[in-house]
Amino acid sequence: MTNRVLAFLLVASGAISAALSAGCSDDSSSSGGANCDNVKGYSELSSAFSRCTNCHSSQLTGAARNAAPVGTDYDTYDLAKPQAQKIYDRVADGTMPQAGYPGFQGTEKDDMLAWADCGAPQ
């Protein structure tokens, strides 16, 4: 009898942990709910980031930055990646690219949001 109860418990706990891990298997999604399956890497987003780098570029100093804060540069992957959350926020709320400057075309905005929301792949 005791063995049967034990066996039942083992089977039941196995089923529960299988159910739990199945529930957690979709960890490709993230905070903004982007679909990360086909996310483009930074290297594929040069046209989208070109909307930013006429201000946010380490190549620009002084007035040429159009007041973009020093250190908010996106002209290389290593510079852009640590800023992904801030980039997400300002692109999602529509305050970047700055009003009066060239805006996104086609899928550039969605692509940049997905990039920032999906771990900022290279």
Ligand code: HEC
């Ligand atoms: C015409 C110049 C210009 C362009 C183009 C531009 N920005 Fe900005 N950006 C600014 C300025 C000026 C600020 C500081 C004022 C503010 O926060 O609104 C800023 C601030 C930011 C900040 C906040 C930085 C911080 O650390 O607080 C983020 C994030 C940002 N921009 C992202 C972007 C992204 C992403 C793009 C391209 C899609 C972009 N910007 C295009 C000028 C620009």
